[in-house]
Amino acid sequence: MPGRDRCSDRPSRNPANRRSSFVDSTSGRDYDVARMSEESPQLEVSESELIRVRREKLDRIAALGFDAYPTTADVDTTIAEVVAAYAGKSGEELEAAKANVKIAGRIMGIRAFGKAAFLVLSEKTARIQVYCRMDSLPEREWALYQNLDAGDWVEVAGTVFRTKTNELSIKASHLGFLVKALRPLPSKWHGLTDVEQRYRQRYVDLIVNDSVKATFETRAKIVRYIRNYFDGNGFIEVETPMMQPIASGAAARPFRTHHNALDIDLFMRIAPELYLKRLIVGGLSRVYEINRNFRNEGISTQHNPEFTMLEFYEAYADYNDLIVRTEELFSGLAHEVLGTDKVQFRGNEISFARPFKRFTMKQAIAEFGGIDIRELDDRGKLESLVVARAKAFHPKADGTHGSSDTPHQKISSMNSGKLLAELFEAVAEHALINPTFITDFPTEVSPLSKQRHDDPDYVERFELYVGGMEVANAFSELNDADEQDRRFRQQLGERERGDDEAMQMDEDYVRALEYGMPPTAGEGIGIDRLTMILTDSPSIRDVILFPLMRPTRE
RNA sequence: GGGCCCGUAGCUCAGUGGUAGAGCAGUUGGCUUUUAACCAAUUGGUCGUAGGUUCGAUCCCUACCGGGCUCACCA
Numbered sequence: 001m002p003g004r005d006r007c008s009d010r011p012s013r014n015p016a017n018r019r020s021s022f023v024d025s026t027s028g029r030d031y032d033v034a035r036m037s038e039e040s041p042q043l044e045v046s047e048s049e050l051i052r053v054r055r056e057k058l059d060r061i062a063a064l065g066f067d068a069y070p071t072t073a074d075v076d077t078t079i080a081e082v083v084a085a086y087a088g089k090s091g092e093e094l095e096a097a098k099a100n101v102k103i104a105g106r107i108m109g110i111r112a113f114g115k116a117a118f119l120v121l122s123e124k125t126a127r128i129q130v131y132c133r134m135d136s137l138p139e140r141e142w143a144l145y146q147n148l149d150a151g152d153w154v155e156v157a158g159t160v161f162r163t164k165t166n167e168l169s170i171k172a173s174h175l176g177f178l179v180k181a182l183r184p185l186p187s188k189w190h191g192l193t194d195v196e197q198r199y200r201q202r203y204v205d206l207i208v209n210d211s212v213k214a215t216f217e218t219r220a221k222i223v224r225y226i227r228n229y230f231d232g233n234g235f236i237e238v239e240t241p242m243m244q245p246i247a248s249g250a251a252a253r254p255f256r257t258h259h260n261a262l263d264i265d266l267f268m269r270i271a272p273e274l275y276l277k278r279l280i281v282g283g284l285s286r287v288y289e290i291n292r293n294f295r296n297e298g299i300s301t302q303h304n305p306e307f308t309m310l311e312f313y314e315a316y317a318d319y320n321d322l323i324v325r326t327e328e329l330f331s332g333l334a335h336e337v338l339g340t341d342k343v344q345f346r347g348n349e350i351s352f353a354r355p356f357k358r359f360t361m362k363q364a365i366a367e368f369g370g371i372d373i374r375e376l377d378d379r380g381k382l383e384s385l386v387v388a389r390a391k392a393f394h395p396k397a398d399g400t401h402g403s404s405d406t407p408h409q410k411i412s413s414m415n416s417g418k419l420l421a422e423l424f425e426a427v428a429e430h431a432l433i434n435p436t437f438i439t440d441f442p443t444e445v446s447p448l449s450k451q452r453h454d455d456p457d458y459v460e461r462f463e464l465y466v467g468g469m470e471v472a473n474a475f476s477e478l479n480d481a482d483e484q485d486r487r488f489r490q491q492l493g494e495r496e497r498g499d500d501e502a503m504q505m506d507e508d509y510v511r512a513l514e515y516g517m518p519p520t521a522g523e524g525i526g527i528d529r530l531t532m533i534l535t536d537s538p539s540i541r542d543v544i545l546f547p548l549m550r551p552t553r554e
Numbered sequence: 555g556g557g558c559c560c561g562u563a564g565c566u567c568a569g570u571g572g573u574a575g576a577g578c579a580g581u582u583g584g585c586u587u588u589u590a591a592c593c594a595a596u597u598g599g600u601c602g603u604a605g606g607u608u609c610g611a612u613c614c615c616u617a618c619c620g621g622g623c624u625c626a627c628c629a
């Protein structure tokens with residue numbers, strides 16, 4: 001484990017080392033080998049012994065005349081293509097065909113027999129076995145084989161055949177050297193399970209855990225499908241600022257940064273929303289963006305400080321149109337990625353068959369909370385329900401509370417819409433496993449949404465829940481500049497009452513609306529959570545290549 | 555930030571108040587169709603860090619570092 005300042009991560013003092021310094025892969029710092037050795041002569045034994053042996057092998061390989069760091073590899077196909085082309089062929093058919101191939105890959109395992117050996121070569125998620133015989137290779141290349149280790153990269157030329165145990169293999173007539181793995185691979189059988197090392201050193205995780213490669217290939221497939229979908233439906237992909245003078249468009253705490261030349265503070269964006277709608281004002285009509293948002297909040301299995309959102313905006317549409325579009329997108333995506341409507345997620349089967357279920361927020365609270373829906377219209381009853389149901393307001397075990405407010409004061413300072421949303425999250429959210437639209441959000445928690453004409457206390461908005469997580473949020477966009485200004489000011493009031501995540505006023509956005517935004521509906525979809533569901537990953541860190549980790553110290 | 559749990563060889567894991575073991579990997583020898591190849595021998599560890607208790611700590615206590623789950627916050 002890299003973070004433990006373990007002696008074995010340190011370089012060897014062995015004079016055979018040709019380098020005077022060495023980059024520790026976990027910290028990126030240069031260590032001076034001689035200095036390290038003086039400071040901690042005891043700390044250099046174990047892994048550096050393994051590394052020293054491999055360095056000596058590399059020296060021997062170089063002495064045999066191989067370039068230690070060649071610039072190219074001589075290949076004419078990939079392992080995956082060889083497997084695809086010949087997996088269906090019998091030994092006799094391969095014998096007759098005598099197909100010659102040139103491949104490259106990383107050695108994942110070596111089974112040696114004295115004057116012959118099997119190498120398992122891996123490239124991406126494909127593997128093939130290579131059979132090397134002393135009498136079938138040039139002498140120099142057999143000597144190369146004798147200095148190879150698991151983890152090294154090699155090129156191989158040879159004929160495709162089947163062994164007598166029927167394993168598709170390549171009989172090597174040429175073995176070439178590409179690069180040495182100076183560090184040993186984790187156990188070939190148990191792989192790498194330590195989650196800390198898996199996230200910190202994802203490169204090792206990718207080498208030994210094929211399912212990780214598969215997860216990120218699926219993620220790429222998801223993003224590609226979404227891009228194709230929107231490109232094919234008349235949307236244009238845009239990129240809007242990640243660094244913003246005002247972080248608005250969502251309720252969240254931002255990261256702060258600074259631009260030196262302008263000497264101004266900036267915020268990393270918490271949402272692209274207000275910029276994308278400026279583009280609708282500008283007449284682009286259908287836009288989408290797939291990019292990172294940054295929120296300076298807690299980390300959990302469902303939250304990473306930077307995460308990827310799809311947001312799209314469609315003129316001349318309302319939130320009902322987006323319900324249809326969302327069902328179309330999700331079910332199409334499930335078929336593309338999984339080949340079926342159904343996916344296993346955390347032991348539950350989830351079906352993306354259309355149509356998805358729907359509840360209003362109040363219906364969902366009544367249904368999953370066992371609460372009489374009429375009580376939700378009574379402020380007093382609503383408060384006591386929140387006190388009873390929302391764990392958020394229970395005092396801590398030590399008798400203190402998270403904020404200076406007592407729980408009851410905090411609740412009494414919240415507006416009724418916020419109370420309703422709190423109650424929904426407490427009783428219903430976790431129960432929404434199959435895709436479910438929740439509609440009829442309170443206006444008070446939806447400062448950018450258009451009100452329902454039949455009831456201005458509620459807005460034309462839905463969120464889509466899957467696997468107990470919110471994965472999409474959409475609404476008919478508020479395009480009344482005066483009303484938007486009023487809503488922003490209401491948010492400022494919430495902020496003054498202690499809600500430090502209330503939305504920031506963006507006056508230029510109001511100004512943009514004054515130029516006229518056509519009727520528009522917009523939606524945000526969390527790509528990471530969607531990927532979790534489609535790959536059955538229990539943590540968001542499993543679908544982010546390099547999740548944020550606390551840096552390790554010396 | 556709170557609660558619970560974890561940190562022992564390169565990897566995966568046992569283990570004990572008397573300064574540590576296994577499998578795989580590595581090394582050496584044998585083996586020219588194996589499949590976690592096999593057989594034989596063998597190297598490798600200030601048991602996360604720092605204090606404390608103790609005759610003695612890897613084990614018990616405290617703090618710290620890092621991580622996981624969970625609650626809070628949030629998407």
